[in-house]
Structure formats: structure tokens, C-alpha cells
Amino acid sequence: MSDWVEACEAADIDEEDVMRFDHGGRTFAIYRSPDDEYFATDGLCSHEKVHLADGLVMDDIIECPKHNGRFNYKTGAARGAPVCVNLRTYPVKVDAGKVLIQIG
């Protein structure tokens, strides 16, 4: 199993918002849901490789800033044209005020 990586402070992300996290040449998106849970997905949209962290979070949906493709960031499921390929998700935990993600 791979290690947990510290991504940011839990307080760095507003509720119902998203933040970009780069690590080891890869890019991720870390989400804080309206009910204060944290999630992580691949950082780039599966349609045209745009950073999802520039997009809008609404409930459990992240919307791509470029073409409004939608994903459920909790499951990675593609939720609307033009996206049809799901996002990979990663386990997340909050420990002592830090958000950690497990990068596989």
C-alpha cells in the first residue's frame, strides 16, 4: 500500500469548495463537502485535461470550468455531457487539522 500524503490544512478549503494539490508530478483535486467531509479525485477533467480545482462545487458535484462537464466528486462518476469517463478517487482522512490523501 502506498503512503498517506499531507495535502493541506483542513481549514485551507472552504465548505463546498475545492483545492488543487500537486504531488510527485501528478495533480489532484481535494474537496470539502457542504457537510464538512473531505474527498479527493484526479485533478484533471477526463474530457480535455483541465484543472477541476478552477471549477465550481455544488453539493456533491464538481463542474469542469471549461465545458461544464460534471462529476460526483465523492464517487468519481461522470454526471453529464461532455464527460463520459469517470474520475479516479482517492481515500482521504483528516488528522490533527491536516488533510491526508492516499495516493495509489
Add this chain to the structure above:
Amino acid sequence: MTKAMVIIGAGECGGRAALVLRDLGFEGPVTLVGDEPHLPYERPPLSKEAMTGEAPAIKAIASDEILAERSIRHIHSVQAVAIDRAAHVVRLSDGSALPYDKLLLATGSLPRKLPMPGLGARCVYLRTFNDAKAIHAHLRAGNRVAIVGGGFIGLELAASARKLGADVTVVEAQPRILMRGVPAEIAEIIHKQHEAEGVTILAGQGISAIADEGAEVRITLAGGLEVVADLAIIGIGAVPVTALAAEAGLAIDNGIAVDAELRTCDPDIFAAGDCCSFPLAVYGGRRVRLEAWRNAQEQGALAARNMLGAGEAHAAVPWFWSDQYGLTLQIAGLSDEGHSVVRRDLEDGAFILFHLAGDGRLVAASGIGPGNAVARDIRLAEMLIAKRAKPAPEALGSQTVKLKSLLAA
């Protein structure tokens, strides 16, 4: 009883409609008719990513496998030549006939032709993938490219041509670039960026003559200037493809006229995307025609739902974007509905202009900045416009007030 669905036009709109019919569980025959030889593909990259790579590549909306898996019959390289409304049959250029229960016209638009003599093989237009391939072959260092028309297509092509090293001159008859739908403050940023990248922009210069002879094109401007180029790309707007509908007796009004459910005056025939004009609910039913990728996609999906009887009215707010160099412009709504403007500055020089109607209602938002700097706020503005919100101008103009908080109000 199983119904047959026929879609004329295999672009973003038609392709999307076919997929959505299946998403909704429709099990009868779905036939998609296109006059190009390709799979349904996305057109926006043609002036941008496809134009700057080694060789243009198709970005398909649906692969052959997806079409087969979803039992969508794609008839390519064929034109629909007539609709027999009484018999519910579409006749095709290969002599065959397709019976339909519901028909969707997603015939799109074609480049507006420059109405003057003298145009030859070195004067080209961009609409299709094949057009893009032909243009791409000319974009290289040392080649001179003249672009007629300072609209989105022309300016995106100018940026792509510069990226490949060509010398670029843009000729625009209007006093400035992007006269249609883009505020002057934003057009100026784009103008300066093009000049910084080495593009010559000649605005306010009508064309008095074109001579396309031998190895070059000579464009003579009304003021006497002459632009000499190896290739002239003409991007002066688009006209809806309506002949098929008109000949079938359907109402035409700046495009195939449809109601809020995208239905033509024949209840079994729908039209969607660039080819249709429709009442825009968010502006009190003002009839518009939009030439935009997202509109094509949304209307294709809406038409599919209504072909299956959803009876759903169009409610979306117009939205479009353009990428040039590292800049992205996004506009939600129609800025000509506005009477006053509030500016909101964001990071990295990005900014958004909010357009307010006389009664304080937010009617449009135009933003520009590097990368996707304006995307989130433009999206929120779009939602505010859809809600017919009247946000306080001070709040819109203040960086410290989150737009999301205005949405909840």
C-alpha cells in the same frame, strides 16, 4: 408502438440528441444523418487545439463502438434533400428514404460568404474538419496569412497561426474587433494580446477588392492599404442552414423558427442548435439564434427529451467561451440586455464585467483572464442570471463578497 427517430445533422447537436434518446431508454430506431464523412465530432478545437498540433485530429463525440453499442445508425456523407411531411419521410441524396415519427433538424450553420468577386482557391473558410486540415497545411513559419473578420473564429485562427510561426494580419471592417457581443474593455485586452504576439490588426477597414491570382492573394482596403498573403481565411459570421426546412414549408425567422420546446410549426419536427431561432425565456421570450457549442449540446439534449414527450421548455442562459494564447474569455447571458456595468477584479489581471438591466437585474457577465481564472465566477453569474437575481452592485464589485453567497440570498 415503436416510433422511429431521425436526426438530420451529425454535429454536436445531432450527435448529442442521438445519445440522449438512448440515455432516456428509447428503444426504437435512431438514425443520424450527416453530410460529412466523419464520426460526429466537436468543432471548437478546429480553430484552436486541432490547428496548433502536428496534424489536426478528430475529437469524436461518439466512437463507432459507442454508436454500434447504442444501436445508433449513422449515415454519413449523405445530404437530406427533402422532407415529405404528409408521408413522414425524409429523402436523402443517395436516393433512399427514411420514415420518421419524430424528426430533428440539427443542420447547423455555414460560414457567411464574402459577397465580392475575385475570391479563388487561396480564400478559404473554416467550418469542417476537412477545412481545418486544408488550412493547417498553410500555417507555417514564413507564410503570410490574412484573416478577414475580427470575430472569434478569425481571432482564434490568428492565435493558432502565430503559434505555428506564420505572419498574420487581421482585417476587420468594424471600428474594433469583437463588436458583436463583447464589451470594448475586454476586446481591447484581446487586441493588445494579439499585437504583443505579433499580429497586425487593421480595424475599421472595409475591403474594396480582392485579387486571388497566381501565388498570392491581394486584399485592397477601402483606405488604400494593400494586404498581400499566401492564404486568406474568411471568418465573417455564419448563416443558419434552413433550405431543407424552408422547402418543406416550415416557418423561418432568422433560422428555423421553433417554440420554447424546440418544436417547429409541424408538431413532429423539431429543430435545435445553430440552425434554429427560439424564444429565450430569461429575456422575456426574446427570439434569438445562438452559434455556440454549449447551446448546440443543451438544445440537442432538450430536443431529444421533447421528442419523447417531456414537454420541457428551454430555460438555459446563453454561454460561450474563446481561448486565444493563454487568455480565456467567457460570457454568460447577452450583454446587450444591460444598461450599466459593474467591474469585479480577480487575481492575475482577470476581471469580470457584470451587466445590469435598468431594474437592477443581472442580465449578463463577461470575463477575461489567464487560464480558467474567470470560469467559476462566470458560472455563478450564469446561475444568478437564470434566477433573475438583482444583486447589489457593491457586492458584485467587491472581491471580498463571494458570488456564491449572493446565490443563496
